[in-house]
Amino acid sequence: MTMTEAPDKGPFFHGTIADLRVGDFLVAGRRSNYRPEVVMNHIYFTALVDGAGLAAEIAAELTDGDAVPRVYVVEPTGAFENDPNVTDKKYPGNPTRSYRSSAPLKVIGEITHWTRLTPEALQLWRERLTALRSDQRGEIIN
Template sequence: MENNDYKSTQKSPTPFAQTYFHGTKADLKAGDFIQAGFNSNFGQQKNAKYIFLSATLDAAVWGAELALGEGPGRIYLVEPTGAIEDDPDLTDRKFPGNPTKSYRSTQPFRVVGEVASWEGHSAEQVKAMKDGLARLKEQGVDSLNDE
């Protein structure tokens, strides 16, 4: 038996755009833009040539936890306004193939929402990561993103 009602009410599939996240301590709202040119949270902490996003929530959690500043870590849903490319610090140095799905851009990201509830890493994990980053800095290992 054919169901004509189904055919008449069936809608076309709706494509979904890739979701990207940005972890920070900045207090932003939907419609704001995240832009390059401000002090970086990593490397030499000079004016950042790039801004970063990830297609994985875990990478954004790390960004929120490691960001400089006093406020709480925050994770935003963002959409790039221009081209993005693999983050060479992670894809070339640590995780070939980009399993963290971490990217960078010189073009702004538009904030489209905020992840209201997320679980951070343990205090021990955050301390270990911060200690590791401090050791790299002492050894003079700079970020490729500073270049």
């Protein structure tokens, strides 16, 4: 699906721990936040700011130290498609409004307010991530 054919016109967001500036580009070919041994062929993004916030908070949980979760407003520079990690396996029809692209995403701003995880929800995610790390069968679609 190309940008002009995309059913979702955005705005789009990307959650990360990277400290980026307006005009920077997020690119594929970096290591996964969830499995550092995997180099990703795509860059992922969503049209839901809270979805990007969740991704940022999970990335911060997976990093040693005091990583800061960040959410950026991004603009796709090329074709993108529904994220098969969620649309094909968990949520047919893409209600999460999640996408991926092999083309860079241009950072056009930063969002500082999104619905943060409660301490209880954060603990639940810690437990899920610990289980994922110990399960060698855990899958990342690349």
